[in-house]
Amino acid sequence: MKPELNLHGRTLTLQRYPARTKETLQAWDAADEYLINHVQDMTLDPGRPILIMNDSFGALSCWFANQGKVTCVTDSFIARQGCIANLKANQLPDVQIIDCQAELPDNPQLVLLKLPKITRLLTWQLQQLCQKLPAGCTVIAAAKAKDIHTSTLKLFEKNLGSTKTSLAVKKARLIFCEVNPALAQPLPAPLSWEVPEHGLTLTNHANVFSGDSLDIGARLLLEHIPQHRKYQHIIDLGCGNGVIGIKAAQQNPQARVICVDESYMAVASCLANAALNLPEPAQLEAIVNNCLTGFKPGSADLVLCNPPFHQQNAITDHIAWQMFCDAKQVLTSHGELIVIGNRHLGYDGKLKRLFGNVSVMAQNNKFVIYQARK
Template identity: 50%
Template sequence: MQSHFIINDTPLSLYRYPISQSNRSLQAWDAADEYMLSYLEEQNLLNDDSNILVFNDSFGALSLNLLDWSTTVVSDSWVAHQGISENLTQNSLDAPKLTIADSLNPLPKATSIVLYKIPKSKALLTEQLIKIKETLQGNVTFIAAARAKDIHSSTLKVFEKYLGTTTTSLAVKKARLVFCQLDNQQQHSSPFPTIWPLENTNFHISNHANVFSREKLDLGARFFMEHLPKLHEDQTVIDLGCGNGVIGLTALSRQPKANITFVDESFMAIASAKENIEKNLPNGISQCQFTVNDCLSSFEANTADIVLCNPPFHQEQATTDHIAWQMLNDAHRVLKKGGELRMIGNRNLAYHIKLKRIFGGCKTIASNKKFVVLSARK
């Protein structure tokens, strides 16, 4: 059990989500969360009228400590939304003043304090800062935080450019705070979604800020698209970890009578996948579903003919293979008997070992210097 003590001296038990993930040594909060909360208390920044806007809180370390105030927590991650809800439940906490919002919702205008956990993705940082500046004016206290080693001079320039005057704190336990005034007069419009043409097709792929391979086709996805299984009419196909949906889009273009479900844990990814089918294959939209989920945790067993997957290998800053494990285990559970998981991975990740454990074996469909495409049947 991982406990956390903070501003009002209330001990909280915080877990990473999903609870079953194998690397239990990873903590559900970091020194940047602690620093931001203790700074709020030391500087006496909260009063009865405070309206707090929290960004990118992974598992509730910030928001669970701010339940006495009107607080909105914004995250693009469905896993983070679940983590916050689960940790509320685990701690038997009621949260009538807490709103959990996704990254595509408008921001609440009545905000007095922004607590901003700096995300790994510079694109998401840019998008969120532009939106903050567009929505909030005047007397807003803005405090960002991250591990000191993740705050580069280029990061501070982004804050200067999109918000205004930026200063930093001393490092405490290897974390640092960033303070901004929203005083930059220049308005910036968002460069997102980015749009690129998909080679050898008439398709254009649109990508919200937090979407994988935002600028161009991923090399792995390109190789995977050359080695997708041949689909039959009416087959039920899942594009697992769909990102912008390029894999499912390609599958649907080759078999217009397939039913495709696009699944990702990023709200922006699911929004992009939907836009990409609507714009590129509008006649196919009625055969498609778009679902935010943690792998296939909400899917029924024995329901899919094919799962297509280009798995991730990190969760925010943490490099871990628990998502790949969960994706492959979920795929096995959700596939019908005889159904196929077709996946791609970097050669050095040795997914065939996991597939052997879960499916009892697998077949190599293709490989090159970097990638291998594998097929496993239930």
């Protein structure tokens, strides 16, 4: 895959993060190009902020970095690191990078928004913008044409203002929205619900998977979390709202539990849930990270993992492979990795190749729980 974005006489070298030697996926898409082409003829004020939301790996942030005060808003640690790396690779000025719950800059002149996968996050961001944007601020959203539905446009109309769309170009489409301050309302509180069979109360911020109920994969894994005094250091890798790590902490009060996710909202949810459900919340730590980068080798007795099979909008298995490889490095001798996944993903082959052993702990008609020992 060629990493050069060539538009309007400029060339940017852009890589996905983390960089892979045989990368098959691009660090930008047709929606990024459509936004750049549309804004190219606009006159921008270098003294007013340009707000870029959900920039996958920094393509938009890199393009506009030397045209104004750019603030990049993302819930993704991976996207943040990708943006930083691409700015450095192209010798561009730094931009301000903030997470989705941070205060937005005052008086932005332009908002460029890539549609997120989760509708709850889009609603949150539109309401956040409606509270903050000055009259006359231009808001342009972009996505694949197939991902922009009538319901999407109604969401913009309800939460931000009058909305219209562009024609499709290279299967991408733009959304134009005029801000109506009269629509401003308080940001929605995180969703909360009970899991009575496990005595848990869970809360989820807007961008966390399965936001209003316990997903069926986690429900199965909760029934098979091991309990033993030999577990002194447990990791919940790809923790989401932290339900697996919290249950592991409850069953193993002697253990230190670290929950890891690349989503800032997931980590915030995890910490809130630890405070709600653990007698000693300090037993559990939650951090944003790229898998287990920087963790001490041979330091964990048990890694629990529910891997994602997509990165941004691309379906891929390389994240699961990185998680498995990182887990092997971090596990002690005879340490255990427990993985749950959809049956069709075939994680047993990967685990057997990496660990030399794999067994099935439990399964149902959709999910399988595998165990591998180092």
